[in-house]
Amino acid sequence: MLDLSLEDRAATLNARYRNHAAVQVLRHALADPDLGKVALVSSFGAESVVLLHMLSVVAPDTPVLFIDTEMLFPETLAYQRQIAERLPLTDIRVIRASAEQIAARDPDGTLHQRDTDACCDLRKVVPLEAALAGFDGWITGRKRFQGGQRVELDFFEPEAPGRLRVNPLAHWRPQDVADYMDENALPRHPLVARGYPSIGCAPCTSPVAAGEDPRSGRWRGQAKTECGIHFIGGKMVRGPIAPDAAPEPETDTMTETVIQTAEIVPLPDAPVLVRDDGFHPVEGDPDVTLPPDTDPSTLGQYLNAGLIAVEFPAMTDGRGFSLARILRELGFAGRIRATGGLIADQYAMARRVGIDEVQIPAALARRQPAGQWLARADWRAWDHRSRLAG
Ligand code: SF4
Structure with a gap:
């Protein structure tokens, strides 16, 4: 190329x-x-x-x-x-x-x-x-x-x-x-x-x-x-910028896309779930929790589970994305929940590989509100379920 x-x-x-x-x-x-x-x-x-x-x-x-x-x-x-x-x-x-x-x-x-x-x-x-x-x-x-x-x-x-x-x-x-x-x-x-x-x-x-x-x-x-x-x-x-050349400003002007979220729950100290329409209380215990070093060749035994949690010990650890993607490729049809160190920037990636919801601590939810998680406007056309639907 x-x-x-x-x-x-x-x-x-x-x-x-x-x-x-x-x-x-x-x-x-x-x-x-x-x-x-x-x-x-x-x-x-x-x-x-x-x-x-x-x-x-x-x-x-x-x-x-x-x-x-x-x-x-x-x-x-x-x-x-x-x-x-x-x-x-x-x-x-x-x-x-x-x-x-x-x-x-x-x-x-x-x-x-x-x-x-x-x-x-x-x-x-x-x-x-x-x-x-x-x-x-x-x-x-x-x-x-x-x-x-x-x-x-x-x-x-x-x-x-x-x-x-x-x-x-x-x-x-x-x-x-x-x-x-x-x-x-x-x-x-x-x-x-x-x-x-x-x-x-x-x-x-x-x-x-x-x-x-x-x-x-x-x-x-x-x-x-x-x-x-x-x-x-x-x-x-190179050299000085001409006065009419409109250089890029280096300001912190905020230009956030405004996303309407259907349900914004009050934020006590309990963690919340990020889903496609905003924050929700955490509901349902996972049937299986997969640490990031789970052997992918063992995932076939979990295909009948209803809810699988995939752990992300740090936002730089991408192994959970691979586990979710492989579960979907194997035909897992239940829900996948990401837990641990994800931030708003990673929501589109999570949805792309087949993760349905992300569990985050209350403190992070206060710093990164729901609109920020959903602000990547084009990810919905690329998420796992949309791609399955064609
Ligand atoms: S920032 Fe100041 S000192 Fe540094 S290279 Fe430019 S003019 Fe020179």
Whole structure:
């Protein structure tokens, strides 16, 4: 498929993975020969640890490109070392401008005071372009809720002239990020707690007050909002953005699809079930509970059960999806309930493999309301029962 046009490759991959969740997009797409060779570009900033952790679970040998502008906060460098030591990523590459380029264009390190676009070009854009040579795509942490052109963001985007961008977190909301970090006990960038929700280079990043746009601390007082690795009409462009070019805003504008749910139960401390029309009280005990390491060859003995629970000890553990899919392939016609560490982003995937309901704790239901679970508007046409019905 690498012979197809960039747009056709993106469309084919989006169709193939349309109802997968973030972890499954990474797990399957990175092994997909039609995607080609891919790297993760990470700033080791406020939210970077989510993708870094996912990658360490599903494909730890994927190259990680870390752009060290040599203007970063010491806390970022320490955080990068901390993450690198903690996660089993095997190919972290530190990208820097060449000493010759620095000597020629910014010998005294003050270019950012005179021309931030030229400084970003020297220290970020040019080194990244060089580092991405030979890759067919790169992974980003961009999300639909960030607004602007991102409200239509797909998992795979063409980036002229010849690369794909992979956006596994396209459907994630801010709470998904927080929940993922909590569940996996991931360390936060130390500057987040000190008022830096978006973290770039030290000379160009200031703390943000309550109520301010999270990115307002970047190049404060300047019209500049992007480092130069920005996109217009799906293309990466270098240098300053023309005033009429409508760059993508980096705001937290919420653009949630409003889903009407038939039944929203009051939320005591009891867990709830997520079904296609909203939250319900937990009812019925499973006839069988399958841990994630259940041998698939033993599933045939459970085909007469009425309700089977499949355990997900963590949201990065996809074995429960495989068990549900195999049960359906064997002809199991009862209900399948997922229990454990799933989040809203994974509901479409759960329905696709044949899971009917997801049991979640009350605290998660309060953070991720029913509309958020059902917000992937097109999953209903792709769920297991719809596909069975033709
Ligand atoms: S963010 Fe500031 S210091 Fe960093 S590369 Fe850009 S202009 Fe230079």
